[in-house]
Amino acid sequence: MKRGQIDAAWLGKAECKTCGIRDLVLFADLQEADFQLIHVPIEEVLIEAGGFLYQAGDDGVAAYTIRSGLIKLMQYMPDGGQRIVRLLGSGSVAGLEVLAGGAYEHSAQVLQPALVCRLPREVVERLNRETPRLHRQLMAKWSQSLKLADEWLTDLNTGTARQRLARLFLHLANLTGEEPIRLLGREDVGAILSLTTETASRAVADFKRQGVVTEVSTNCFRLDRDRLDRLAAGE
Amino acid sequence: MKRGQIDAAWLGKAECKTCGIRDLVLFADLQEADFQLIHVPIEEVLIEAGGFLYQAGDDGVAAYTIRSGLIKLMQYMPDGGQRIVRLLGSGSVAGLEVLAGGAYEHSAQVLQPALVCRLPREVVERLNRETPRLHRQLMAKWSQSLKLADEWLTDLNTGTARQRLARLFLHLANLTGEEPIRLLGREDVGAILSLTTETASRAVADFKRQGVVTEVSTNCFRLDRDRLDRLAAGE
DNA sequence: CGCACGCTTGACTTCTCTCAAACGCAGTGG
DNA sequence: CCACTGCGTTTGAGAGAAGTCAAGCGTGCG
Secondary structure (H helix, E strand, O other), X not given: OOOOOOOEEEEEEOOHHHOOOHHHOOOOXXXXXXXXXOOOOOEEEEEOOOOEEEOOOOEOOEEEEEEEEEEEEEEEOOOOOEEEEEEEOXXXXXXXXXXXXXXXXXXXXXXXXXXXXXXXXXXXXXXXXHOOHHHHHHHHHHHHHXXXXXXXXXXXXXXXXXXXXXXXXXXXHHHHOOOOEEOXXXXXXXXXXXXXXXXXXXXXXXXXXXOOEEEEEOOEEEEOHHHHHHHHHOO | OOOOOOOEEEEEEOOHHHOOOHHHOOOOOOOHHHHHHOXXXXXXXXXXXXOEEEOOOOEOOEEEEEEEEEEEEEEEOOOOOEEEEEEEOOOOEEOHHHHHOOEOOOEEEEEEEEEEEEEEHHHHHHHHHHOOHHHHHHHHHHHXXXXXXXXXXXXXXXXXXXXXXXXXXXXXXXXXXOOOEEOOOHHHHHHHHOOOHHHHHHHHHHHHHHOOEEXXXXXXXXXXXXXXXXXXXXX
């Protein structure tokens, strides 16, 4: 593992009150007084591609708000292979399951350099206990995760390899918001779409040849949304 | 639709305090005083196979606790077909997303006659606002749903048709707890495993011929768990 | 410069889908 | 009582898609 060591930089104590994306995140509804309840520091951390937020089975001590970057949540399958069950971008929360006690369900690995806020379990628990304003956001985040999981299943795991890939491109597009899009390694694409690396590679290559996507630089693509939409629906 | 009409029987106002499976359900931690907060009646309803708890897109006015029976949550795919994203049995909660506002994400249809408790949104919201004892259970239920969704993806949507079917049998076994197991229609099996009805049928027929499962009566099976375990892992 | 790693491509096998027909059971009506 | 009929299941044959194994390519890094 070339990049095994923790490529993480501690950036200091986060200032939630002045957070630029606060309306997107878990603490959206908190008010001045609520922040007085935070007695354990919330840290802001930058993690390089390849680094981990946590590993499946680790004892859950913190949840994470993703400020920027891209993170994959993966699970290990019966046969040892890995399956990517979700991609998280700006505004998402990772590791909420620590609030339900116990260990992390997934391994969370960074795909594109990520700026995250580390929310110690006790902070979230305390806020949740003492102010009702967090409840709504927590519900929203849970429900959002679940919705994402269900869409993942219906969108990225049905139809032919090409249909799934087209849907993945579109998913990535409105996850990151901007073009061109940085695609993942072929192995990851396979792990998302339930395909082998080879089939994923073939499908991407096909798209490139047919001009449905255009590679502007290594693994960065500009999309022809109309054609992707049609492909996603099945021709 | 022969059974289209609402095959539901209203059984009366539920008595949560004396509920036999209360330690399994959402209200597990509530105390005597908390029940005073319930001003809108919680109804107990029996729904026949084929009936719906709610339909995707309906305005969400209640969540449901499942006391017994089996319920499928389904979503409609881009091409109009339906996809089953979860199965709910005793102790599960359906329609929690109403707490996050908005409409139901799925259609919830009954597979095996179900006894459910209807929890009006305002009841859950009020309890959640006024007593912290519901929080933990709500977290637990959310987290449980999400875990189930992820397992669904990794277990029932990877590997060959036979592997998936084997895993489905095992899933059903520890969902209902007892043998023999009532299997679903082949179309539903297909909608769960991302297979066509024909492939699902062939796989089930194979299992019967090889004695991995034994049909004791129409669509009721006794399982050879050891062999299913081995099949699930891939021979 | 050369090695390593990930991506691409090819040939072949295997599995699943598709289309079509036959079967079996249950309910209906003569 | 039995033929008729509707619906879900089973089975078959052939086409098509993805998996497998193996080799070749390209880029970046030591």
